[in-house]
Amino acid sequence: MAYIIGIILAIIVIIIIGLILRKRVYDAVDRHESWKLDIMNRNIAAEIARMKNLNLSGETKEKFDVWKDRWEYIVTKELPDIEEYLFDAEEAADRYRFPTANKTIRKIGQALQAIEADIEKIIIELEELLQTEEKSRKEVEQLQPIIKELRKKLSQNRYQYDKAEVRFDVELDDLEETLNNYYELVQSGSYTEAKEIVDQLNVRIDNLENDLNEFPEIYRLCKRDLPAQLDDLYAGVKRMKKDGYRVDYLGFEKEINEYHSRLLDFVRSLEKIGSEEVKAALPEIEERIKEMYQLLEKEAIAKNYLETKMPGYEQTLQALSDHFLRTKQDVDQLRDAYYFEDSDMEKYLTLEKMIDQLKMQAEELKDDLGNNELAHSALRSRLEEGYNQLEILQEEHEQFKKRVSNLRKDELEAKEKLTEMRKQIQRTHRKLKQSNIPGVPTYIWNLIESAIEKNDRVFQALEKQPLDIAKVQQALSQANQAVEEATQKTDVMLEQAHLTEQVIQYANRYRSSYPLLAAKLLEAERLFRSNEYEQALEQAVAAVEEVEPGAIKKIEENQAALVHM
Structure with a gap:
């Protein structure tokens, strides 16, 4: 029983599928029928008839005949054939021959697409021809008046x-x-x-x-x-x-x-x-x-430039030559008294050479001015270059003159500085004599002797002929450093000695009460008499600070107040 029911259900399913497939074929037939009717209802013949307004001869007549014949063939042959194919498709569907029906429908679709393509081509070519005729006609209507x-x-x-x-x-x-x-x-x-x-x-x-x-x-x-x-x-x-x-x-x-x-x-x-x-x-x-x-x-301007500027150029060049001659005489005199650096002599010789060369070029330019074959514009360029070189030489000459003048100035300044340093050493001596200290430490005398010795070296450098100002300045710098060091350290030593006396005098008030402080003060006094002022000050300060912290600051403030009174 179940077997029979299964067979019946299968048959029902097959029938339903067959009906669905047949419905699809009918729908496709209806669509293609509508497409065919749409093509038949298009008034293509009327479109083609628009060509009758043109001259139907030659090329136009050929196109008209081709398009007209093609449309007539579509209407009388291809579309009726498609109608037959549609009947065949429906009949195949009725008999459940769906592959045959689908194949026929595809064939119908391809035929309709080909017809559509041909119609579109006819319309496009027709429009192009009509537009070409219209555009040409209008352009010619515009061209005729232009030619006239x-x-x-x-x-x-x-x-x-x-x-x-x-x-x-x-x-x-x-x-x-x-x-x-x-x-x-x-x-x-x-x-x-x-x-x-x-x-x-x-x-x-x-x-x-x-x-x-x-x-x-x-x-x-x-x-x-x-x-x-x-x-x-x-x-x-x-x-x-x-x-x-x-x-x-x-x-x-x-x-x-x-x-x-x-x-x-x-x-x-x-x-x-x-x-x-x-x-x-x-x-x-x-x-x-x-x-x-x-x-x-340019040539006219160059000629005027040469006539105007050449005399002034010669005068300026001659003036520079005369000035350099005086500088040369100064150098000859100074070379006996002063030593010239190699760089200075090189600059001096270069200046002399360049001035001679520029004078030679000026003579050549003056000769060329008389040569009618040489352009004034070319000669002007040479004169302008000469002016540029002349300005450079004038500036370098002035710099060299200042350098030569500075030799004497540096010598005078060195002598003045030497005199001042000797006076400074003398003042330091007087300070030591007037200080009433037990004695002067050996290192102070050594510093003073070193300063005096280096001052003598400056004097010796100044006495040399020719004078080497570079060596003088080197010796002067060393001597100045030695004098400054001797003066500074002498002042520090005298200040230490004076402060040591002040501290010992201040600490005497505690001497009887503090035996340890009294012992340290005795050591400080011994060092003071032995010219060991820095160590004596340290010993005395340490002793007082143990008894009265801050006492040194008070002593220094009192001493500063006395100095400003």
């Missing part, structure tokens, strides 16, 4: 175009002939070729219009303005040569003649060919003419 206007402009301004009028007339005739060719192509239905003609006309008319507008100015430049400028330039060169300016080296006369020849060629080219090549070359010629004027002006 250009011919009118040429006729009314013939004097501006001179012999080139013939060339422009021929070009206008050719444009009109090309325009006639356009109408012939339209008449024969060759709208694509006609559009190419219109495109060419647009470019040629633009070029001709630009040429007509630019020609008068370019022609005037080539025939009158630039030749006149070249003539003026040539006359200016001649005048400058006559007035003594050196312009032969520039080679302008030959270059001007070459430009005249080129401009004649340009005029002939403008009259017979066109202005493109000429227009590109003219800026170069105009720029070169300006450049030639600038070079001539």
Whole structure:
């Protein structure tokens, strides 16, 4: 029983699946039927009929026939065939032959897509043809008045175009002939070729219009303005040569003649060919003419500069030479009394050499001024360089003079310093004598003797001939350091001795009460009498601070107060 029920359920499932699949086929058939009807209802014939407004001949007639035949074939053959295929698909579905039905539907879809592609191609090509015809027609309507206007402009301004009028007339005739060719192509239905003609006309008319507008100015430049400028330039060169300016080296006369020849060629080219090549070359010629004027002006300015500056340069150079001669005499005298560093002598000899060299260059420049083959602009550069070198030499000479002058100044300052240091040593001696201390420590006498010895070395360095100021300053520095050290340490030693006396006197009040303090004070007094003032002060301070902390600070404050009274 269960087996029978299973078979029945399976049959039911198969029937349901079959119904679903058949429904899908019916739906696909309905969609393709609607697609086919949509194509049939399109008024493609009316679209194609729009071509009847054109000249149906030649290329246009061929396209019209191809598109018309194709649409008729679609309507009379392909769409009915598709209708048969749709019936076949439905019949296969009714018989549950779904693979056959699906295959037929795919075939129908491919056919419809091909038809759609063909229709789209027809519409696109049709629109392109109609737009091409319309655009060309409108452009031609605009071009005709332009050609007439250009011919009118040429006729009314013939004097501006001179012999080139013939060339422009021929070009206008050719444009009109090309325009006639356009109408012939339209008449024969060759709208694509006609559009190419219109495109060419647009470019040629633009070029001709630009040429007509630019020609008068370019022609005037080539025939009158630039030749006149070249003539003026040539006359200016001649005048400058006559007035003594050196312009032969520039080679302008030959270059001007070459430009005249080129401009004649340009005029002939403008009259017979066109202005493109000429227009590109003219800026170069105009720029070169300006450049030639600038070079001539530069030469004139250079001549004036040389005539104005050369005398002053010679005078300044001679003045520097005279000043250096006096410096040289000073150096010769000072070399007997002073020692010159190698660097100073090297600078001195370099200055002498450079001044001689500059004088030689000035003589050469003066001789070259009389040479008519040398350009003033080149000579000016040499004079300017000479001025620069002269300024440098003047500055270096002043620096050297200061260096020489400083030799005497350094000697006087060294002698003054030596005198001051000797006085400082004497003052230190007086301090020691007036100090009433038991004696002077040996190290103090050693410092004073060392300072005196180093002062003697300064004196000996000053007495040497020639005087080596560098060694003098070295000895002076060492002596000054020794004097400062002796003075400073003497002052410290005297201060220690005086303070030791003050501390011992202050501590005497505790001597009877503190036996240990009394013993330490006796040791401090012994050290004091032995000239050991620093150790004596330390011993006395330690003894008092044990009995009365802070006593030393009080003693120092009292001593400072007495000093300021």
